[in-house]
Amino acid sequence: MNLPVSYEAALNPLRLRLWSSSNSSSWALSISVVSIFPRTISSSLTPLSHRTQFLSPLRLILCRSRLAAESEIHGSFNQRMVPASLLTAEKEEAKAVLTLFLKKQGFSNAVAARIVNKSDPFVDHLVARLHTMHKSHYLVGRELTTLEIRDALTPYLETLLDEYGETLVDVVENFPNPPVKESQGEDSQSQYTPETVDIYVSPSNVTLDSKKLKALARVSDLNPTGKLPPHVTYLLELGMELETIREVIRKFPAFAYYSLDRKIKPVVDFLLELGVSKSDIPTIITKRPQLCGISLSENLIPTMTFLENLGVDKSQWAKVIYRFPALLTYSRSKLKGTVDFLYEVGLSAEHVGKVLTRCPNIISYSVDDKLRPAVEYFRSLGVDVALLFQRAPQTFGLSIEANLKPLTEFFLQNGYSIEELRTMISRYGALYTFSLEGNLIPKWEFFLTMGYPKSELVKFPQYFGYSLNERIKPRYAIVKENGVRILLNQVLSLSGPEFDKVVQRKLKKQYGIES
Template sequence: MVALLTMFTNPILSSPSSCCCSSSITLLLHPPIPLTTVHFSLSSVSAFHPHEWFSISKFSKASRNELKPLFPQLGLRPTKHISIQCSCINSPTNLHTDIGILFPFFRELGLEDRETELVLDKNPTLALTSLDSIRARVRSLLSLRIDSLTLSYLIIKCPSVLTAEEIDPFICFVRDELENKIEPMQLKHLLTTADPRFLVGFDKKVKLLLDRGVPSEKIGYVLNHVKLAKAVCLRPIEEIDRTITFFSPYGGIDLIVRRPEILNYNLESQLIPRIGFLLDLSGGDKDATGNVVRRLPMILSYSVEHLEGHVEFLRSFAGLNNQEIFKIFLVFPSVVSASKERKLRPRIEFLKQCGLDSNDIFKFLIKAPLFLGLSFDNLNYKLVFLVKIGYKYRTRDMAMAMGSVTRTSCENLRKVIWLFLSYGLSYSDIVSMSTKHPQILQYNHSSLEEKMEYLIEDMGREVGELLAFPAFLGYKLDERIKVRYEAKKKITGEGMSINKLLTVSTKRFSTKKKEKKFLHAVENLTCDEG
């Protein structure tokens, strides 16, 4: 079949009523001949449409160089008459969509004409796709909560989103089954980085995650915190399954839900070696290794080389062995994120200057691991504060006090000191008390105030008794102090030592209380008989 495609400047065809059709192109059918030929005459057209959906006059004035990106991809040569060879038998032409209509259509989507030319150059299939089909695809993309700005970016960056067959099943799954739980920015990144062919099987991989235990209410969180192209689309479903199985002894699917980024890493080259390193450091203790990973799932984002560097530093500079280092990892796994030179070295050096040996450093770090993680400003403020109230610099007492104040805020520390001063204690009294019981510097100031009020108002004691037994402030007011004081007061009166009152074990305290109640009852009985 031969089709002669000629463009006319017929005023009827230019009327507003013709804006919804491509009647500006007239097809003149001729008797069949072996080859289909389309003659497209540019010279015969001076105007296309009054609404300027597509200005053929502007188009014909463009230089040959400007037309090159568009025409060669369409099989057209920018000559006076253009012939297109079509192999289609069932249709008079393969040009299902008039190219001119695409320009105003894309303008509505926010694309400039030069961007539309680029899109057609990248994806010539658009010219062979019906406008209804393109519109339907646009509506589908918008149904994913993708805004118009993101959509125009997608079309320019990856025009195949408008024509690729794999897109529709993907959209249906995300919209209907996942209920649009994937964020638009995640979809934007996925559709611009992954070839549409790799979207095939996306639904099966997500369903695998659900089948293996990811709660349906958490699947959106998981998918929004991974690199979808890398972790899902480009990864075989078998590897995803093996990754979940591998983590069974270390937290399983719960670990992945807490830290979905784990799925970004390669199982063989990254995850297995990193877990293996921690397992070796623990002496083969899978449970302990799992505890470290559960406490800080982000530890798996660090390479084996990075972990080795921190372990070697603690071994060589702090004098710790592998067992001690792993115990520090257990209480403070974030030590691996601390800079060796900016944080670890100067702080361990400070402990050495305070007279602590390797064993002391280990005990200190187990009790006060935050000493390695707090900011310089935070530690500097507290150090200056301790020096001001009377602690001597570079002493063991100073180190112990620093260990205690790492577990409280600068504001709470200031209020605690002010509270002691308001009750008549001096700086030297505070240093004396905190040297005996460093924890008093880290207790909540409101809790301390309640205990001091009870000591003075209800128990009738002097605040000076705290100098001899500052640990009083560490006991729970309602569960220990009040209960024991009220019980003892009924039996022995009020003149008892607060040290003995609180330090005796619960079992022994209960036994003594029963004995004294019995003796008291016997005495009363004897008196009555007399």
């Protein structure tokens, strides 16, 4: 029996060999000399589990191979295209997401911070994923919001937690080299070299994830005719990369067993009929492979009808599904619970439909743990929450302590009143979705050099939505070079030709030149 091709590639460089116990069908690794003792999770990290955990060397090798490969894949975007200041800010954002994730697993603030501070290579890996997932944003100079960063990284961290469980902290801290405790023998130091590593692993210490290995084998092994399985060939024809298919299987092994003719193809054909672009199908499947396992007649179509009755624009289904394919996998009670809450805060049926169409992932937020507390917080500021829901529903998915309160305090500390802040929120609902460290602070510091009164930001809070390096600084440089005075909103919101016209008009007026 052979391991899947991808795993053989990972194991061959280490010259490992497989053997089967004569008394058992289980497989184990055997290399001769040095014994690797099981690694015990530190007692300081007990929130994940109070039980002693043993790291299988095979699991460590596979983990290392996979994460290193992912790092190469996600590092394919040229980071030189990203300004150094933005890169630094994104690292801080990634650290914040990782810290919050660890705290949700039961770690204290101090322990979570200590883990993150020891994990710079893993943080760089997270930022690289951002650059690959949102390449189009960077190419046009658009900066990611805090919410976009969180929504991109949190599912990935959850996937790693599902796969590595109690060993995740070790994976994070030692990325891309998961730790292996060396033998404590007197001569072990001289024997432990990349060329001569010798490992003995008994069958009882090997903990293969057989379900995932079998699932991966279904998409990696060639059939007797030398071809890949039909469902893999079909997905490749749709534009999915083989490594992406494997990543889907690692996250959701059941997908490997879905019938091409009875499950995958009917759902794909249905999505294409709805107007989903063929090029978007791989992204949708990657985001939510479970979608292909849902019955069209019994679940998908009835759920869509239910949502259409709630106001979802049926002509926008292609965009809705691309943005958040998981929407169609939620139960009716979950959908109704969120919709009832939107009615409760004052949205009309028409606006509920628009919110679900524009921001379908709002369904994923817990009403009691996320939406209601955020509503109460904005009401304490005197904000019209129904209007804010219509303009920037994603705001209500942010953490009050980590995101909302710090932004409020930032504006108050810089001389704005609650009334002025309320006006800014009403004029630009997305204001609170931006990172404080990576967006607001650097743009605020540059604003102070521009010579505008602070009240200009109350009139035009959209200033914070423009790229500092790609829009704000270049436009202001032209204004300053020509010695003209232009309103802030005109400096940033006008198209290139219109902006040039305004500058020329100001120059003519300034020097008394008639048109």
